[in-house]
Amino acid sequence: MDIIDTKSMSKDDILRLLDRASTIGPSDALSGRVLGLLFFEPSTRTRMSFDAAVKRLGGDTVDMGSVDSSSVQKGETLADTVRVVEGYADALVLRHPREGAPRLASQFVDVPVINAGDGAGHHPTQTLLDLYTVRENVDASLGDLHVGIMGDLKYGRTVHSLALALAKFGARVTFVSPPSLRVPENVRTELERAGVEFDEVEVIDGIVGSLDVLYATRIQKERFPDEKEYEKVAGEYRVTTETLESARDDLVLMHPLPRVDEIAPGVDETEHAHYFEQAHNGVPVRMAVLDTVM
Amino acid sequence: MDIIDTKSMSKDDILRLLDRASTIGPSDALSGRVLGLLFFEPSTRTRMSFDAAVKRLGGDTVDMGSVDSSSVQKGETLADTVRVVEGYADALVLRHPREGAPRLASQFVDVPVINAGDGAGHHPTQTLLDLYTVRENVDASLGDLHVGIMGDLKYGRTVHSLALALAKFGARVTFVSPPSLRVPENVRTELERAGVEFDEVEVIDGIVGSLDVLYATRIQKERFPDEKEYEKVAGEYRVTTETLESARDDLVLMHPLPRVDEIAPGVDETEHAHYFEQAHNGVPVRMAVLDTVM
Amino acid sequence: MDIIDTKSMSKDDILRLLDRASTIGPSDALSGRVLGLLFFEPSTRTRMSFDAAVKRLGGDTVDMGSVDSSSVQKGETLADTVRVVEGYADALVLRHPREGAPRLASQFVDVPVINAGDGAGHHPTQTLLDLYTVRENVDASLGDLHVGIMGDLKYGRTVHSLALALAKFGARVTFVSPPSLRVPENVRTELERAGVEFDEVEVIDGIVGSLDVLYATRIQKERFPDEKEYEKVAGEYRVTTETLESARDDLVLMHPLPRVDEIAPGVDETEHAHYFEQAHNGVPVRMAVLDTVM
Numbered sequence: 001m002d003i004i005d006t007k008s009m010s011k012d013d014i015l016r017l018l019d020r021a022s023t024i025g026p027s028d029a030l031s032g033r034v035l036g037l038l039f040f041e042p043s044t045r046t047r048m049s050f051d052a053a054v055k056r057l058g059g060d061t062v063d064m065g066s067v068d069s070s071s072v073q074k075g076e077t078l079a080d081t082v083r084v085v086e087g088y089a090d091a092l093v094l095r096h097p098r099e100g101a102p103r104l105a106s107q108f109v110d111v112p113v114i115n116a117g118d119g120a121g122h123h124p125t126q127t128l129l130d131l132y133t134v135r136e137n138v139d140a141s142l143g144d145l146h147v148g149i150m151g152d153l154k155y156g157r158t159v160h161s162l163a164l165a166l167a168k169f170g171a172r173v174t175f176v177s178p179p180s181l182r183v184p185e186n187v188r189t190e191l192e193r194a195g196v197e198f199d200e201v202e203v204i205d206g207i208v209g210s211l212d213v214l215y216a217t218r219i220q221k222e223r224f225p226d227e228k229e230y231e232k233v234a235g236e237y238r239v240t241t242e243t244l245e246s247a248r249d250d251l252v253l254m255h256p257l258p259r260v261d262e263i264a265p266g267v268d269e270t271e272h273a274h275y276f277e278q279a280h281n282g283v284p285v286r287m288a289v290l291d292t293v294m
Numbered sequence: 295m296d297i298i299d300t301k302s303m304s305k306d307d308i309l310r311l312l313d314r315a316s317t318i319g320p321s322d323a324l325s326g327r328v329l330g331l332l333f334f335e336p337s338t339r340t341r342m343s344f345d346a347a348v349k350r351l352g353g354d355t356v357d358m359g360s361v362d363s364s365s366v367q368k369g370e371t372l373a374d375t376v377r378v379v380e381g382y383a384d385a386l387v388l389r390h391p392r393e394g395a396p397r398l399a400s401q402f403v404d405v406p407v408i409n410a411g412d413g414a415g416h417h418p419t420q421t422l423l424d425l426y427t428v429r430e431n432v433d434a435s436l437g438d439l440h441v442g443i444m445g446d447l448k449y450g451r452t453v454h455s456l457a458l459a460l461a462k463f464g465a466r467v468t469f470v471s472p473p474s475l476r477v478p479e480n481v482r483t484e485l486e487r488a489g490v491e492f493d494e495v496e497v498i499d500g501i502v503g504s505l506d507v508l509y510a511t512r513i514q515k516e517r518f519p520d521e522k523e524y525e526k527v528a529g530e531y532r533v534t535t536e537t538l539e540s541a542r543d544d545l546v547l548m549h550p551l552p553r554v555d556e557i558a559p560g561v562d563e564t565e566h567a568h569y570f571e572q573a574h575n576g577v578p579v580r581m582a583v584l585d586t587v588m
Numbered sequence: 589m590d591i592i593d594t595k596s597m598s599k600d601d602i603l604r605l606l607d608r609a610s611t612i613g614p615s616d617a618l619s620g621r622v623l624g625l626l627f628f629e630p631s632t633r634t635r636m637s638f639d640a641a642v643k644r645l646g647g648d649t650v651d652m653g654s655v656d657s658s659s660v661q662k663g664e665t666l667a668d669t670v671r672v673v674e675g676y677a678d679a680l681v682l683r684h685p686r687e688g689a690p691r692l693a694s695q696f697v698d699v700p701v702i703n704a705g706d707g708a709g710h711h712p713t714q715t716l717l718d719l720y721t722v723r724e725n726v727d728a729s730l731g732d733l734h735v736g737i738m739g740d741l742k743y744g745r746t747v748h749s750l751a752l753a754l755a756k757f758g759a760r761v762t763f764v765s766p767p768s769l770r771v772p773e774n775v776r777t778e779l780e781r782a783g784v785e786f787d788e789v790e791v792i793d794g795i796v797g798s799l800d801v802l803y804a805t806r807i808q809k810e811r812f813p814d815e816k817e818y819e820k821v822a823g824e825y826r827v828t829t830e831t832l833e834s835a836r837d838d839l840v841l842m843h844p845l846p847r848v849d850e851i852a853p854g855v856d857e858t859e860h861a862h863y864f865e866q867a868h869n870g871v872p873v874r875m876a877v878l879d880t881v882m
Contacts, residue, residue, distance in 0.1 A: 032320045032350065032352070034346055034349055036342075042653075045672060047653075048676050051676075052650045055648045060349045060354070062345045063345075065336075074554065076553070080551065080552060081552075084551060084574075085342065087575075088342050257672060258664035258669075259664070276672060277675075279675055280676075328644065356636045356639045368806075370846035370847070374845065374846060374847065378633060378845060381637075381864070381871060382636050382870075382871060
């Protein structure tokens with residue numbers, strides 16, 4: 001069983017994984033099993049949390065290390081690399097800058113392949129841990145929620161998958177972004193085709209009071225033609241204690257981290273701050289995934 | 295017990311390791327034991343398969359990491375480095391650009407040293423996994439085989455050790471290469487001194503039908519004065535389904551990988567393709583080695 | 589319990605760790621536990637010996653890897669990084685170029701933080717393994733010893749902590765250095781305030797015969813305005829068999845390694861050479877620390 005994207009997973013598949021994550025604890029379930037880590041681009045947290053997850057289950061990892069020092073440098077194809085490495089491991093975690101690489105890889109090997117991010121494509125375990133964090137912190141079912149997603153919605157791969165997954169469960173989604181960073185046309189089309197209720201606004205003030213969840217994303221300086229423009233946008237979409245004054249007491253504030261200026265440090269002390277917990281949730285969610293596929 | 299080269303191992307030593315490799319499975323044999331990985335130059339597969347091997351046996355590794363960030367940068371001698379690291383591990387795997395480095399290292403430490411490649415020198419676990427792959431896939435004994443070794447035979451460290459090891463078992467070896475990439479004089483002399491039957495040809499066509507094993511090697515672009523010359527040679531020594539038309543059905547095709555153009559992808563689908571299996575055999579062979587020396 | 593420096597540890601705390609180190613052996617005490625390694629600057633030995641230590645106790649590590657490829661590059665604060673990583677590990681080992689970073693980090697996380705070197709600050713497990721090596725090799729109690737500390741005493745973080753720790757136990761310390769590399773004013777003040785007996789000399793000849801321990805340190809070429817000056821100093825403070833001619837038979841010679849020219853290779857063969865053993869002692873001492881805090 002491969003984990004390539006959440007789009008192709010059924011609601012039941014997803015809920016089964018989230019349920020498993022909420023009960024899973026340290027064990028010897030994967031004792032003697034080896035997980036291959038193939039990160040064709042760096043992603044420290046994702047790598048570390050997969051590493052921690054398999055070790056919590058008594059298993060271990062073998063790590064390809066950085067691409068600079070690997071056979072990829074000698075002109076080897078992805079297909080060859082994964083066919084070699086499958087001999088060293090019982091499952092492969094693949095991070096690749098090229099969209100579609102994990103699916104391609106999965107066609108060449110017999111061991112399970114887990115997509116740990118493929119360029120502008122998917123990052124299913126991130127989506128799962130986002131859903132998990134929402135679910136663990138709200139009383140309502142996912143379908144009854146109003147989720148605000150704010151920031152860079154154009155380039156933010158994370159939020160596209162999350163929006164589609166939330167849509168699958170019937171949640172109402174409001175996108176909050178400057179016009180230049182709106183959700184791209186193809187994602188909007190996909191959401192509409194899925195019959196999803198969503199709206200788009202430019203400022204959060206009017207809706208913050210009705211949100212169950214506010215998901216802020218990183219706004220990357222390098223997307224802007226000049227620094228002034230960046231600073232203006234970053235300032236307007238920064239979450240501060242003031243932003244949250246009209247929020248409900250139980251609003252769940254999330255962020256995929258690392259943050260730069262998107263959330264003011266003062267917010268960390270509030271009950272809304274769930275982004276560190278969200279990062280930590282990578283471990284039980286990936287434990288559940290590994291326990292299921294390995 | 296150190297593993298420095300296969301040249302100094304007896305036939306019985308080698309066969310004992312190959313026999314062990316063919317029966318070894320996951321166990322707790324090395325539980326609590328730590329293998330030190332010292333790669334003074336990168337070699338992803340060798341490192342990963344040693345890593346997988348020790349973990350399959352319940353042991354673990356400590357890895358020096360890249361030389362850039364190590365004490366070597368501060369001017370430390372190899373002798374000092376290994377004398378420090380032996381305190382952290384029960385055996386050392388050493389990859390070094392300088393020929394003879396592993397033997398030198400072994401004189402300074404009490405723990406076993408395994409040579410994982412020393413420049414133009416040896417790479418005994420590669421030779422062992424090559425022999426293992428041959429042995430697992432032919433019905434005849436090694437002494438009755440006709441093995442073709444093709445490609446860059448001048449710089450290919452792998453094939454020199456393999457040729458000498460095959461010679462030790464009495465196999466007949468035919469070298470196939472362009473004149474500019476012939477087996478060097480000193481290797482030929484060594485083979486002659488060992489009383490080995492070998493011949494050299496420039497094209498494979500005449501002999502492919504009589505081969506039990508064809509071992510293709512990587513032809514490195516950087517060995518050629520100009521790209522045109524490289525492309526001409528690479529084209530002539532490329533193994534395709536056509537090359538194999540007159541081959542016996544049970545011809546075993548091997549390659550140390552990574553390949554670039556030396557074997558056409560279409561060959562992967564044939565029964566001749568044993569190069570991925572060969573790479574995978576690094577794990578049981580290294581398990582057998584570790585189980586023996588640690 | 590955090591391990592930030594030895595200054596704030598009582599004599600009893602220290603002795604308890606040293607006693608534990610002298611009896612600790614491989615076990616499953618940390619089975620299922622994960623140690624997070626956060627090296628914001630490289631330190632191969634310290635990293636490897638922590639890695640070996642936790643694995644000897646049946647635990648495992650997750651490693652942030654190099655800073656170049658981590659979220660730090662994206663502008664993340666240290667506080668955020670450690671708050672994320674604490675979700676992956678049961679304790680954190682932190683190496684950081686900035687003095688005070690480990691203490692800062694410890695204020696943001698609930699798991700124990702172990703300082704593995706913070707710039708010009710402290711490196712408590714190094715100090716502990718130095719003390720351990722002294723203690724294992726002398727018959728007298730620490731308070732009765734005469735310890736010479738020689739070389740670069742201005743920039744050598746290691747020796748400042750060691751001198752203060754020895755002082756705590758009442759040892760007599762003699763510093764041996766050129767005027768340009770004397771112990772800095774603030775360390776001298778601290779020693780005086782602690783009521784410590786110490787003196788400073790420029791040459792070792794007059795005192796070598798009375799020493800129980802001689803601790804040589806690395807003299808770094810880059811501290812000198814020109815190479816000639818470096819060579820002159822390095823030559824005068826180099827320990828050779830001649831230096832040790834008037835030493836007592838049981839003089840314990842130590843060095844934090846890596847050495848360049850500070851100790852002549854011929855000294856390695858003498859009974860005085862304890863620097864490799866000292867490096868190896870990093871493992872039991874760190875095992876004792878981990879066993880205590882995790």
